[in-house]
Amino acid sequence: xxxxxxxxxxxTVFRTDKGEVTSVDEVSFSLxxxxxxxxxxxxxxxxxxxxxxxxxxxxxxxxxxxxxxxxKDRELTNLSExxxxxxxxxxxxxxxxxxxxxxxxxxTIGNQLMEGIRLHLKLSxxxxxxxxxxxxxxxxxxxxxxxxxxxxxxxxxxMRQRVMIAMALSCKPNLILADEPTTALDVxxxxxxxxxxxxxxxxxxxxxxxxxxxxxxxxxMADKVIVMYAGQVVEEADVYTLFDSPKHPYTKGLIxxxxxxxxxxxxxxxxxxGTVPTLQHMPKGCxxxxxCPFATERCINEKPDLLQLKENESHSxxxxxxxxxxxxxxxxxxxxS
Amino acid sequence: xxxxxxxxxxxxxxxxxxVTVFTFFVINMAPGNPVDMYVNPSATPQQIALAKEQLxxxxxxxVQYGHWxxxxxxxxxxxxxxxxxxxxxxxxxxxxxxxLLMGTSLxxxxxxxxxxxxxxxxxxxxxxxxxxxxxxxLGVSIPHFFLGLGAIxxxxxxxxxxxxxxxxxxGGTTGFGDTFFHMILPVLVLATGIxxxxxxxxxxxxxxxxxxxxxxxxxxxxxxxFIVTNKHALRNALIPIITIIGMxxxxxxxxxxxxxxxxxxxxxxxxxxxxIGSRDYSALMALNLIAAIAVLVSNLLTxxxxxxxxxxxxxx
Numbered sequence: 001x002x003x004x005x006x007x008x009x010x011x012t013v014f015r016t017d018k019g020e021v022t023s024v025d026e027v028s029f030s031l032x033x034x035x036x037x038x039x040x041x042x043x044x045x046x047x048x049x050x051x052x053x054x055x056x057x058x059x060x061x062x063x064x065x066x067x068x069x070x071x072k073d074r075e076l077t078n079l080s081e082x083x084x085x086x087x088x089x090x091x092x093x094x095x096x097x098x099x100x101x102x103x104x105x106x107x108t109i110g111n112q113l114m115e116g117i118r119l120h121l122k123l124s125x126x127x128x129x130x131x132x133x134x135x136x137x138x139x140x141x142x143x144x145x146x147x148x149x150x151x152x153x154x155x156x157x158x159m160r161q162r163v164m165i166a167m168a169l170s171c172k173p174n175l176i177l178a179d180e181p182t183t184a185l186d187v188x189x190x191x192x193x194x195x196x197x198x199x200x201x202x203x204x205x206x207x208x209x210x211x212x213x214x215x216x217x218x219x220x221m222a223d224k225v226i227v228m229y230a231g232q233v234v235e236e237a238d239v240y241t242l243f244d245s246p247k248h249p250y251t252k253g254l255i256x257x258x259x260x261x262x263x264x265x266x267x268x269x270x271x272x273x274g275t276v277p278t279l280q281h282m283p284k285g286c287x288x289x290x291x292c293p294f295a296t297e298r299c300i301n302e303k304p305d306l307l308q309l310k311e312n313e314s315h316s317x318x319x320x321x322x323x324x325x326x327x328x329x330x331x332x333x334x335x336x337s
Numbered sequence: 338x339x340x341x342x343x344x345x346x347x348x349x350x351x352x353x354x355x356v357t358v359f360t361f362f363v364i365n366m367a368p369g370n371p372v373d374m375y376v377n378p379s380a381t382p383q384q385i386a387l388a389k390e391q392l393x394x395x396x397x398x399x400v401q402y403g404h405w406x407x408x409x410x411x412x413x414x415x416x417x418x419x420x421x422x423x424x425x426x427x428x429x430x431x432x433x434x435x436x437l438l439m440g441t442s443l444x445x446x447x448x449x450x451x452x453x454x455x456x457x458x459x460x461x462x463x464x465x466x467x468x469x470x471x472x473x474x475l476g477v478s479i480p481h482f483f484l485g486l487g488a489i490x491x492x493x494x495x496x497x498x499x500x501x502x503x504x505x506x507x508g509g510t511t512g513f514g515d516t517f518f519h520m521i522l523p524v525l526v527l528a529t530g531i532x533x534x535x536x537x538x539x540x541x542x543x544x545x546x547x548x549x550x551x552x553x554x555x556x557x558x559x560x561x562x563f564i565v566t567n568k569h570a571l572r573n574a575l576i577p578i579i580t581i582i583g584m585x586x587x588x589x590x591x592x593x594x595x596x597x598x599x600x601x602x603x604x605x606x607x608x609x610x611x612x613i614g615s616r617d618y619s620a621l622m623a624l625n626l627i628a629a630i631a632v633l634v635s636n637l638l639t640x641x642x643x644x645x646x647x648x649x650x651x652x653x
Contacts, residue, residue: 086559096553096554102551115555116559167554167558
């Protein structure tokens, strides 16, 4: 089966006062229909920018400098703005992190829901309203007929996120980009929203790119995972492999820093020392070497490539520690072609 | 909502009372009095003393104020000390020209400022933006009297295209066309200042809204830019603008004191200057009173409009 989405060697840059900065670099991944891809990493590692690059919603300063984004065999980076608008909200839609601020406070829920429905599905006002009520019911909003005339401020965060999900799903997209959809919600609501997303995804066979910094959410939802650090993919694997045998020191650090119930309460939780380097001060060589406990001379000077492992070709890692276990770059390209 | 409006009106009464007390005493603290201002230089001190006595100017201030207030409750704003005309009819005569001039200026200013502000915000840091902010800065900072005199010098004196002042040609036709002709320069001057101010508010409010999450949501739906800007962003951006418009509305009544003076416009602003010059206490009190009422009414109006535009605001 052909891939639904192919992102190849994506590089996204932003214009700033201090010149151009690269926010996302050499990012490649692919996604099949109905598959869920988790993208994990700390704040500022380029997760959101990756998803906004796919949607071409980077704003004024940002642009995709290199690479391709192929969706259903169409190259999104070359489409006209008009063609791109037909894709947004229709074939690809987004769910954002902040349900409290992602809805327009001056427009009713119904108005905001029906906008996309009328635009892409070409329904009449009356039909669109019935459709919108139906969507609200689908995402588990009680009194949908009344809520549709309410303004966002009358709804709680969890309810608003349900509205956002209804909005994202209303035109039956093939792909949903969910950018930290549960981060702003409290834990019980998080579980409800994840359950809802899983259910709807299975019903509609929608592919999801789930952006999060929460490995628990990834374990719950994703089929495969990419771990990003400082704008690059450092490890890619299916979800079981990633949790069972993480390779990259960064991934290991992330997994170690999850609190466990059986941890000794007097024990200090592991953490990765330091912070993500800023875009202007990206270290040479391996971008993680400043925080890596295994860093060698080579890591400081040479840039590692994201290479597949010999024992499991669906598992790739960007680290010199696995040099001997990895396929050569040339071999990998042969395998791909 | 209705109860809220009633409550606000009741609160306004003591405020108005305070304003009249304050202005009455401040006006009387100014040196000179109406008699000094209009008296014939050959009048004897006895005649002046008599005139003061007749006008009640020798009474203690609080008696004078009580007298004024008593008359006010009977709907009487008193007589002008200098022209002996009833103040009410003076105000009515002057109100029309001021409303016409200021109303036109405000409308012209908003018609220029709001689209320009939006344009400037959506093209932030483009040459259009720099040009707009540059001109708005000039518009705000050039004093009206200077701009007015400059305009008269160029358009009336040198080019002889437009009249230097007044509202109608003396002895000429008094039709609308003639008045329109006389309005061009003062409206230009007033609108420059108001628009210059407004552009900056519209621009910054719009820039603020353009960065909001819900606009990203709107774009992610595949909406056209025009709808994103004018449906989703503009409504939100106009909320703070309502406050600015609310602060401009009292100008409709208060008039443009300086501009009316420069262009000899027979409005309330000019009357204010004349009344100060002649220490015309009753005219000044009336002018202050209606200016204060205009401020209070437009404040109330602003709050009411807020609650209509923004569903998050509800008054109990």
